[in-house]
Amino acid sequence: MTRLCNLPAGWRMNGHVKSMHFQQFMEAAATFLFLLLLMAVDSSRPAPVRENLQCGNFLQQMLRQTRVINKESADLIKLYKASQGEMPEFFCKVAINDIPDPKISGLQPAEKIASISTHLQAFFPHLKWVYEQQTDLQLPTSPLLKALTTVRVRSQWLVPIINNFYQSLFPNLSLPEPAGGATTLPPPQNVFQQKIYGCVVLKTYKEFLSNVSRELRNLKNVCKGTTAISMHFF
Structure with missing residues (x-):
């Protein structure tokens, strides 16, 4: 010692x-x-089982992400209205050309998923334009600008999840590119028009997200062998 x-x-x-x-x-x-x-x-499982599990996982991710964005969009609309001063509700229901249709088209799963993808990406330029307009109307520290950024970024994250889900279902097919060329944005607007445009875009996008959530719930059995797993999340 x-x-x-x-x-x-x-x-x-x-x-x-x-x-x-x-x-x-x-x-x-x-x-x-x-x-x-x-x-x-995992490698000991048959290939179809692995593919079904992947399909179910991607479907769950899509639904979770859509639910989050859907809730944040509802909060964003309230914040947007509060940030614009006096704005009657009917102003947010005005028909404006060139804003994407919130409805999901197609009859088969491949068509519905492709419609979700193309419509989602068609909203991106409009969400960006609303943000840019509001940077001229709000202070840099405005909670509205932060909320707009959050919804835009989360929405962009959803695109690769959709692509992975589509490829897991249809490995031999490519997801169609968004059609129609460049998105048409509105001509120069005064402040009043910008406020209406922004509210209509956000309300329409919220409706689109609600439609996506409903379609995803209808697709819960599309991944064969993963129904039990998917049902836990639906």
Whole structure:
């Protein structure tokens, strides 16, 4: 005991450090082995089972993301109206040309998913234009600008999820590109027109998201073998 206590401090710590390094190595090795085991289990499944699980996962992700954006869009509309001063409700229901149709078209799953994708991307330029208009009307610290950015970014995240879902269902097909060329934005507007345009865009987009959620619930059985998994989230 005396000899051990008389050892230099650095020497006494070396054993402790080595022990910590060995423990960290063992933990890393255990994690690595666990990942290998998961990969082995997944690879042992038949290809159709793996594909069905992927399909179900992408469908769940789409629904979760759409629900979040749908709720945030409802809050965004309230914030937008409060930020514009006096604005009667009927102003937000005015018919404006070139705003995307909120309805989902198509009869077959492939057509419906393609419609969701193309309509979603058609809204992006309008959401961006509403944001740019409001930067001239609001203070830089306005909660409205932050809320508009959040909805736009989350909506853009939804695109690759839709693409993955489509490819999991139809691996030999490519998702159609948005048709119609460049999106037509409104001509120069005065402040009053900008306020109406922004409200109509946000209300229409909210309606589109509600339609997407309904269509996704109708597609819950499209991934064969994943009904039980999907039902937990629907």
